[in-house]
Amino acid sequence: MSGKSTEHSTDPLEAAVAALRHPAPIAPGFAERTRQRADHLRRRQHWLAGSTTLAATVALVVVLTDRQMVMPAGVTFALNAPSSTSVSLVGDFNDWDAEQTRLERGTDDEWTVTLDLPPGRYRFAYVTDDGTWLPDPKAAPTVDEFGEPTSVLTVPTE
Amino acid sequence: MTRPLVVIVLAAVLTATPAVAQDAGNLAGMGNAGQVALTSVDRRLVARFPASVATRFGTLIDSARTDGLPTEPLVLRALEGGAKRVPADRIYTALSRLRAALSRASETLGPSTGAGDLTTAAAALQTGLSPARLIELQGLRGAASLTVPLGAYLDLVARGAVSERAWDRVLALARRDAADREYAAIDSADIIARQPGDRR
Numbered sequence: 001m002s003g004k005s006t007e008h009s010t011d012p013l014e015a016a017v018a019a020l021r022h023p024a025p026i027a028p029g030f031a032e033r034t035r036q037r038a039d040h041l042r043r044r045q046h047w048l049a050g051s052t053t054l055a056a057t058v059a060l061v062v063v064l065t066d067r068q069m070v071m072p073a074g075v076t077f078a079l080n081a082p083s084s085t086s087v088s089l090v091g092d093f094n095d096w097d098a099e100q101t102r103l104e105r106g107t108d109d110e111w112t113v114t115l116d117l118p119p120g121r122y123r124f125a126y127v128t129d130d131g132t133w134l135p136d137p138k139a140a141p142t143v144d145e146f147g148e149p150t151s152v153l154t155v156p157t158e
Numbered sequence: 159m160t161r162p163l164v165v166i167v168l169a170a171v172l173t174a175t176p177a178v179a180q181d182a183g184n185l186a187g188m189g190n191a192g193q194v195a196l197t198s199v200d201r202r203l204v205a206r207f208p209a210s211v212a213t214r215f216g217t218l219i220d221s222a223r224t225d226g227l228p229t230e231p232l233v234l235r236a237l238e239g240g241a242k243r244v245p246a247d248r249i250y251t252a253l254s255r256l257r258a259a260l261s262r263a264s265e266t267l268g269p270s271t272g273a274g275d276l277t278t279a280a281a282a283l284q285t286g287l288s289p290a291r292l293i294e295l296q297g298l299r300g301a302a303s304l305t306v307p308l309g310a311y312l313d314l315v316a317r318g319a320v321s322e323r324a325w326d327r328v329l330a331l332a333r334r335d336a337a338d339r340e341y342a343a344i345d346s347a348d349i350i351a352r353q354p355g356d357r358r
Contacts, residue, residue, distance in 0.1 A: 140313035154309035156338035
């Protein structure tokens with residue numbers, strides 16, 4: 001390795017090495033611009049995080065608000081049937097399955113059950129222990145092409 | 159992510175969410191767990207009917223699905239017939255009629271109408287309400303569901319009201335954008351009561 005000064009060297013490699021040994025010139029204000037750029041990027045990150053949170057919050061509120069419109073309503077079905085030993089409720093809300101919804105007997109021989117039903121229109125009827133089909137005395141009757149008493153109920157959206 | 163992109167994503171979230179919720183609402187309006195995905199034949203039909211009967215019903219229901227009609231009302235009507243121990247042929251006839259009514263309701267109200275509204279509209283058509291009146295009500299209600307006003311009309315007629323008078327009462331509420339509870343509060347006795355000059 002030569003000990004002579006590289007400033008005077010004509011070797012391109014040595015000239016390049018010598019150039020690298022000099023501190024690189026930094027433009028005036030570079031540090032300040034770098035700091036400002038970092039601050040800008042940080043603010044954008046915060047803005048993005050805030051926007052995402054806001055969007056998620058708004059979306060959640062919209063979903064919950066909309067769901068309130070289709071929230072099930074507690075509907076009480078009641079039938080006075082003193083001579084029955086069991087009463088079932090069958091309808092569009094339980095696949096017309098007499099095993100699914102049994103009414104409970106009250107002290108006044110009134111059989112009742114309360115179901116949470118979403119808004120909509122439902123056909124239904126009561127079936128007693130002896131297989132008799134009964135309509136709801138308070139609900140509107142509906143056309144029954146199958147020949148059994150059938151009632152209909154509309155659960156409103158509000 | 160650039161600011162415009164974030165705005166687009168936010169807008170998409172806000173736009174899509176009510177649409178999804180509306181679909182859920184329409185299905186909820188059908189009651190009982192909403193639209194059930196059928197494979198070849200609905201499992202509930204398979205459980206309640208002999209295989210040949212379930213397949214026959216399933217074929218009819220499949221054709222309704224192919225036409226874009228809601229299938230849950232048909233499944234429920236079949237289950238209702240089965241619970242009432244009605245012969246399969248009579249159930250099939252009832253399903254065919256209901257399918258035709260659903261098709262007419264869909265043609266009248268449009269294919270994007272919710273299952274609950276279509277089912278109630280089909281019931282109204284089956285009782286003799288004209289498609290023109292359905293369209294009139296739809297125009298007054300805008301995006302609001304038709305189930306409650308049509309249900310109120312059907313209930314009044316079922317209780318013995320003259321259909322013209324029942325329809326006028328329902329339409330009057332629709333014209334002033336009445337709340338759903340007002341339809342339920344229509345006094346059927348008031349409509350059914352014989353008026354001077356009535357010929358009933």
